[in-house]
Amino acid sequence: MLDTNLQNANSMSIIVTKGSLDWAYPPFILGTTAAAMDIDVTMFFTFYGLPLLKKKLDLKMTTLGNPAMEMPMAGMHMKMPNMVSMLPGVDRAATTMMKNLMAKKGVASIEDLREAAVESDVRMIACQMTLDLFEYDKSDMIEGIELGGAATYMEVASKSHINLFI
Amino acid sequence: MADHTLNAEGLNCPLPILKAKKMLKGMAAGDILNITATDPGSAADFSAFCTHTGNELMGSSTEGDIYKFQIKRA
Numbered sequence: 262m263l264d265t266n267l268q269n270a271n272s273m274s275i276i277v278t279k280g281s282l283d284w285a286y287p288p289f290i291l292g293t294t295a296a297a298m299d300i301d302v303t304m305f306f307t308f309y310g311l312p313l314l315k316k317k318l319d320l321k322m323t324t325l326g327n328p329a330m331e332m333p334m335a336g337m338h339m340k341m342p343n344m345v346s347m348l349p350g351v352d353r354a355a356t357t358m359m360k361n362l363m364a365k366k367g368v369a370s371i372e373d374l375r376e377a378a379v380e381s382d383v384r385m386i387a388c389q390m391t392l393d394l395f396e397y398d399k400s401d402m403i404e405g406i407e408l409g410g411a412a413t414y415m416e417v418a419s420k421s422h423i424n425l426f427i
Numbered sequence: 428m429a430d431h432t433l434n435a436e437g438l439n440c441p442l443p444i445l446k447a448k449k450m451l452k453g454m455a456a457g458d459i460l461n462i463t464a465t466d467p468g469s470a471a472d473f474s475a476f477c478t479h480t481g482n483e484l485m486g487s488s489t490e491g492d493i494y495k496f497q498i499k500r501a
Contacts, residue, residue, distance in 0.1 A: 298448075367465075369438075377445050
């Protein structure tokens with residue numbers, strides 16, 4: 262039988278690997294919501310997820326390789342063929358369109374969600390290897406983060422009830 | 428026992444929950460938080476939120492496009 266008593270689950274870790282506007286949402290939505298539900302949350306930012314910790318965010322998205330993307334427009338849904346993504350300005354326009362749509366629908370910005378994560382004591386770990394690889398400095402990142410590697414993450418994950426890779 | 432209100436109308440997931448949590452944090456045990464929201468997902472979400480956090484969902488209703496919730500701080 263499905264155990265519906267979730268009182269025991271009180272810790273979660275998320276590996277954040279993607280830094281585009283659309284992919285930044287799932288980890289921050291789940292992280293902040295879990296924290297609001299009294300769950301201890303650790304987010305580990307690696308590879309393209311790492312820039313989500315930069316002080317100034319300028320998130321973008323691409324329609325390339327995303328056949329599922331259908332933007333609502335005048336009561337219909339507009340598909341974005343991969344081909345058009347290569348045209349100059351198309352991804353910029355898609356990003357603007359998405360940000361406008363989100364604002365209109367009352368969806369929080371990633372900046373707001375990240376601030377909520379900081380306020381609710383979500384533990385944020387920047388992958389040291391990624392930092393070295395892409396030549397970032399800890400001072401490029403927001404205050405309050407930690408640096409760590411795979412072992413640091415595994416130590417957290419081995420004690421967490423919920424472990425997600427996004 | 429004090430009553431508090433939160434207008435979460437126009438906000439989408441997860442903002443109603445995040446704002447409710449922020450308010451509950453500053454309230455005393457037994458205080459009531461009255462929430463209004465327009466997010467259709469909020470009915471399921473506030474129920475799940477209360478089940479997990481132990482705060483009591485005293486009321487949940489819909490009036491037109493407005494969802495209303497009453498949460499008692501544990």
